[in-house]
Amino acid sequence: MIDSLSLLEPLGLRRSLRHLSAGETLFTTGARVAELFIVEKGRVDLIRHMPDGNAIRLQSAGDGALLAEASLFSDSYHCDAEAAGETALLAFPKPEVLDALKARPDAALALLGHFAGRLQALRAQAALFGIRSAQERVLAWLQLQPSDAGIIAIDRPWKQVAGELGLTHEAVYRALASLVRERMIERLDGAVKLRV
Amino acid sequence: MIDSLSLLEPLGLRRSLRHLSAGETLFTTGARVAELFIVEKGRVDLIRHMPDGNAIRLQSAGDGALLAEASLFSDSYHCDAEAAGETALLAFPKPEVLDALKARPDAALALLGHFAGRLQALRAQAALFGIRSAQERVLAWLQLQPSDAGIIAIDRPWKQVAGELGLTHEAVYRALASLVRERMIERLDGAVKLRV
DNA sequence: GCGCGCATATGATTTCGATCATATCGTTGG
DNA sequence: CCAACGATATGATCGAAATCATATGCGCGC
Numbered sequence: 001m002i003d004s005l006s007l008l009e010p011l012g013l014r015r016s017l018r019h020l021s022a023g024e025t026l027f028t029t030g031a032r033v034a035e036l037f038i039v040e041k042g043r044v045d046l047i048r049h050m051p052d053g054n055a056i057r058l059q060s061a062g063d064g065a066l067l068a069e070a071s072l073f074s075d076s077y078h079c080d081a082e083a084a085g086e087t088a089l090l091a092f093p094k095p096e097v098l099d100a101l102k103a104r105p106d107a108a109l110a111l112l113g114h115f116a117g118r119l120q121a122l123r124a125q126a127a128l129f130g131i132r133s134a135q136e137r138v139l140a141w142l143q144l145q146p147s148d149a150g151i152i153a154i155d156r157p158w159k160q161v162a163g164e165l166g167l168t169h170e171a172v173y174r175a176l177a178s179l180v181r182e183r184m185i186e187r188l189d190g191a192v193k194l195r196v
Numbered sequence: 197m198i199d200s201l202s203l204l205e206p207l208g209l210r211r212s213l214r215h216l217s218a219g220e221t222l223f224t225t226g227a228r229v230a231e232l233f234i235v236e237k238g239r240v241d242l243i244r245h246m247p248d249g250n251a252i253r254l255q256s257a258g259d260g261a262l263l264a265e266a267s268l269f270s271d272s273y274h275c276d277a278e279a280a281g282e283t284a285l286l287a288f289p290k291p292e293v294l295d296a297l298k299a300r301p302d303a304a305l306a307l308l309g310h311f312a313g314r315l316q317a318l319r320a321q322a323a324l325f326g327i328r329s330a331q332e333r334v335l336a337w338l339q340l341q342p343s344d345a346g347i348i349a350i351d352r353p354w355k356q357v358a359g360e361l362g363l364t365h366e367a368v369y370r371a372l373a374s375l376v377r378e379r380m381i382e383r384l385d386g387a388v389k390l391r392v
Numbered sequence: 393g394c395g396c397g398c399a400t401a402t403g404a405t406t407t408c409g410a411t412c413a414t415a416t417c418g419t420t421g422g
Numbered sequence: 423c424c425a426a427c428g429a430t431a432t433g434a435t436c437g438a439a440a441t442c443a444t445a446t447g448c449g450c451g452c
Contacts, residue, residue: 048323050339052380052392054332056323058316070316073309078316101305108304109297113269115311120266120274122318127244127252129325130362132440134409136250143246157429166326171409173431184248196248328410330439353399367439369401399448406441417430422423 004066005038007111008092011100016091020044020083026067028080035091037067042087048079060084069115072097129166138175139184141165142192150194200262201234203307204288207296212287216240216279222263224276231287233263238283244275256280265311268293325362334371335380337361338388346390 018037020026026037026044037044039061046059046068058079061067071077072094101108124144131137141161145152154161158176162169176192179185186193214233216222222233222240233240235257242255242264254275257263267273268290297304320340327333337357341348350357354372358365372388375381382389 046319048320050336051390052335052339054336056327056336058319058323070312073312098305101308102301105298105301105304108301108308109294112297112304112308112311115308115315116266116269118315119311119318122315122322123242123254124244126318126322126325127254129322131252132408139248140246140250140252143248159429168410169430170411170432174409177431194247196246328438355399364440365400366402366441370439373401394452396450396452397448399446401446402444404441404443407439409436409438411434411436413432413434415431415433418428420425420427422425 003064004114005040005064005090007066007107007114008036008038008097011097011104011107013092013096013100018089018091020087020089022083022085024083026081026083026089027077029077031077033071033074033077033094036072036094036097037081038090038092039063039065039067040088040090042089043084044087044089045082045084046079047082066114069118134167134171135175135178137165137167138172139179139196142185142194143196147194151188152192152194154190154192199260200310201236201260201286203262203303203310204232204234204293207293207300207303209288209292209296214285214287216283216285218279218281220279222277222279222285223273225273227273229267229270229273229290232268232290232293233277234286234288235259235261235263236284236286238285239280240283240285241278241280242275243278262310265314321360330363330367331371331374333361333363334368335375335392338381338390339392343390347384348388348390350386350388 016035017040018026020042027033029049041063043063044061044067045057046061047055048058049055059068067081067089068077068079101111128137128140128144131140141164142152158172159169162172165172167175176185176187180187184194184196186195212231213236214222216238223229225245237259239259240257240263241253242257243251244254245251255264263277263285264273264275297307324333324336324340327336337360338348354368355365358368361368363371372381372383376383380390380392382391
């Protein structure tokens with residue numbers, strides 16, 4: 001869990017609770033940014049609607065995630081936010097957050113570190129998506145996962161992993177099967193062992 | 197140009213110059229992080245070498261870009277940095293940067309804003325990569341570009357754009373041709389006009 | 393001027409992942 | 423217990439992008 005809350009909590013700011021049901025909108029493009037949101041429980045999707053009618057999902061913010069970090073430095077939103085299900089949010093008044101960060105350099109540094117980590121993770125993900133072959137993509141992903149002596153625990157269904165990888169679940173199963181055939185990996189119960 | 201320099205300059209830090217030729221290495225995985233680098237002129241690629249011998253490019257830092265932001269908060273590097281050509285770098289001592297940011301909350305905030313912008317851009321790029329169809333991907337990319345009354349100036353070869361889009365240049369040319377056929381765009385000299 | 397490299401552009405063929413279909417297994421709930 | 427559902431798994435087919443091939447135009451150096 002990405003615990004952004006621990007970064008803002010020490011600031012001792014006023015906070016309000018917000019609750020959204022599936023499909024409800026938190027803000028829309030162009031709206032003034034008055035608050036900074038953290039997803040406490042649930043999921044909020046950030047959607048950008050393109051002029052041609054299509055839409056792309058910029059961020060899918062789950063438990064503990066900071067919503068639209070860039071909004072802290074922008075007057076208005078550049079995308080829409082929509083709850084993907086029952087969602088509880090924490091809202092902090094933006095001006096107070098900025099003032100507090102100015103007054104507390106340690107907190108600003110901590111947040112900076114958090115942003116840096118997110119950047120690193122996103123860069124890794126982008127690099128992964130640049131790999132064309134399903135097999136190599138899955139292998140690269142496995143190699144990036146935290147491993148214990150070559151053993152990588154897989155705690156969620158492959159179907160979900162497939163989504164993160166930008167592949168269909170069929171493609172992932174096939175890639176795994178090929179990797180086993182080629183002796184690149186071994187499959188254990190709820191885990192994968194790398195042989196590279 | 198991503199001018200990260202203007203964020204560190206006001207701190208009045210000691211700086212040193214570094215020069216690399218094509219293929220030269222700035223740092224390698226595991227090395228201690230002693231300095232923070234900004235690319236003054238040229239390009240540095242951040243490469244992560246996978247255990248199986250493959251390599252993925254995490255970041256391609258061009259003029260004015262901050263190199264491996266996350267290194268500011270890490271003791272050692274998690275990737276290799278290699279110059280893609282003749283490259284001039286500015287190096288700032290990491291501890292001094294951190295101290296200065298602690299002492300100057302405005303500078304920390306400014307850097308935070310920069311990181312937030314980078315996050316936003318990366319999110320947009322990642323979302324783009326999620327679009328399968330070459331045609332829609334190119335269209336979405338065009339719609340994200342800064343435009344002046346629907347006119348988008350293209351200042352670099354399509355070949356390079358293709359790389360950013362994760363497509364081959366042939367696919368991009370074909371997508372552009374289709375979009376013109378379907379009257380979604382018009383092609384001007386060194387520019388594209390959106391008709392959506 | 394001429395040759396060379398590069399961007400642009402498009403045709404032909406191949407490859408590989410998406411899609412559709414199907415089957416098994418394990419869990420969960422009535 | 424058994425029906426229902428979801429995860430796992432694999433086969434068949436299709437389509438779209440990669441790859442390979444080729445051609446033109448443009449700028450640049452000799």
